[in-house]
Amino acid sequence: MGKIYAFYTMPHPPIIIPEVGRGEEKKIKETSDACYKVAKEIAHIKPDTIIIVTPHGPLFRDAVAISAGENIYGNLSKFGAAQVELNLDINVPLTEKIIEYSEKEKILSAEITKSSALQYGIKYELDHGAIVPLYFINKKFLNYKVVHITYGMLPKIQLYKFGMCIKKAVEDSNMKAVFIASGDLSHKLTEDGPYEYSSYGEKFDKEIISLLKNGDVLGVFNIDHTTVEEAGECGLRSYYIMLGAMNGYDMKGNLLAYEGTFGVGYGVMNFSMKESNKDTYNQLIEDKKKRMIQKVESMDTYVRLARESLTHYLMYGEYMDIPDYAKDEIKKCKSGVFVSLKKEGRLRGCIGTIFPTTENVATEIIRNAVAAGERDPRFSPVREDELEELDFSVDVLTEPQEASREELDPKKYGVIVRSGFKSGLLLPNLEGVDTVKQQLDIALQKGNISSDENYMIEKFEVIRHR
Missing domain, CATH: 3.30.1490.150 (Hypothetical protein ph0010; domain 2)
Structure with a gap:
């Protein structure tokens, strides 16, 4: 039976590569040393496959992207170092098996080949999110194939389940693999960083590192939306998939290095793993249901009505009637209403009426909630499986x-x-x-x-x- 023998989180700052940094890489030497330590560990394991999840390949809102050619090439020419290049063979059978299992779980995957890349209007190439970590690996170990995955903007539970599909595919393929979750932490740690400074940056970095060190998967999934959004990170979704591939294990993270020298958090971790009967996936599902019930019970009438209206429409294809819990103030007044949907802090839809177009505010909310989810031209229609990820707000004008x-x-x-x-x-x-x-x-x-x-x-x- 195949197995993923080790898991790592690795950052991907091009400046850490000497050919790009030209001396600046010395300012993050601890990170560089930790990446070489990971490379030595992988060389000792001698895997036939390295599975790497990156933020910087083809990114889809509703699908995970998987490179599905026979090989893949990339270089760092965008960063002034075209001579830093990788040309890797893809583990095609394992890639196909991951796609097969994800399809069975109804998780959409986009197979990226040279021909499909042309159709999508993108390049078929190895991105810097993969090149930078693998640069260090290649200094110590070369005899491997790669599975190259770009996470999608899917609900985080689906990303976790996709990680479970990776684990199952490896086990059924008799492969010896290691897993690298590529991603930087907050990009807002300092005033002179790449983005505007936010106090949430340091908060997020400390929190995610602590949670991973303690093996607290539920905690990772319950980090406050505002903290995640304001931190400006790009690694969390890679971690969701990695944690899914760890399902069935008790794990503890070991922090090899953390630096924020350039205003961006670079974290390198490996993990100790112990087989367990704990079903973390079902714990996540139950925790999600519990939080959803608490959320609905604590909502005011306007927000509850908006959520239930869109839910009803997606389930039955028709507008709901005004429910009994709606108060007189919402049934007897007329006004323009805007309904806004957010997903993990990001706008997911917003439609409204300046003046009333129906007989009361309740009906206005019911209609506009559906329109915000289904007819905002800036977004694709909301799917039923997204509903629990959405936050609703209602503005009465x-x-x-x-x-x-x-x-x-x-x-x-x-x-x-x-x-x-x-x-x-x-x-x-x-x-x-x-x-x-x-x-x-x-x-x-x-x-x-x-x-x-x-x-x-x-x-x-x-x-x-x-």
Whole structure:
């Protein structure tokens, strides 16, 4: 029976490669030394296959991407070091078996070959998220094939289950494998880092490292959405898949190195593994159900109605009736309503009405919740299996009033701009919209109105339900 003999988390900063860093790599020597330690361990294991999950290959919202050619090539020419190149053979039978098992579990995988890459409008190549970790491996060990996977923007439980498919495929293929989860931690650790500084960066890095060291899988899956979103990381989804491939084991992480010298967290870990009868997958499912029940029970009427409306529509293909729990205030008043959906802190859909279009606010919410999930042209329709991952908010609008620029306040008032038949609307108190100019510029852009045109401004307030 095949087995994954070792698991590693490795970062992928191109600057760590001497041909790219040209001396700067010495500033993260601890990380470099830890990567060489991983390479020595892998050389000692002598696997026939290295499975690597990366953030930087072809990224799909609804599928995991798996390189499915016979070999794959890549270099670091984007980082001024074309001479750093890898040309690797792909373990085709294992890749095919992973795809087969994921299809049985209804997890969509995109097979990337040279021909399918052309159809997707992408390149068939080894990305730097794979090249950088494998650069170190190749210094110590060469005789292996690769399974090259790019995680998708799937629900995290599905990514975990995909990891379980990898484990099963290895076991059934009589392969000797190791697993590398490639990913950097927060990109917002310092003011001079690649992104704007956030205090959540250090918080996320400390939390994820502590949870992995303690083998706390449920804790990894329950890290606060805001912390994850604000940290600006790219490794967590690689870790979800890795943890799925560890299902059936008690594991503890051993931190080999952590540095944040360039404003980005670089963590290198290996893991001690002990076989266990613990079914972590079902624990995750039960924990998710429990949290969902708690969430629904604590919701106010407006948010609960929006969630149940979209759920009902996806299950039965029709609008729900107004439920008994809806209060008179929601059944007797008329108003414009916006319903917003977020998934792991990111917008997943938002549709609304400026003025009431139905007989009451309850019906307005029911209709607009479905529209936000099904008809926002910026997003594909919400799938039923996504519902538990979504957070809903409902904004009930006051009647718009004509206003001057001086009367606006982006934290208090939403804005509508009109020019002829064109109009654009922006809700108040949105993250990143701090000035009247920003608010008007975005509203004009949404309405396809030039700032040089004559346009009318209206303001409104909202009662926001989260």
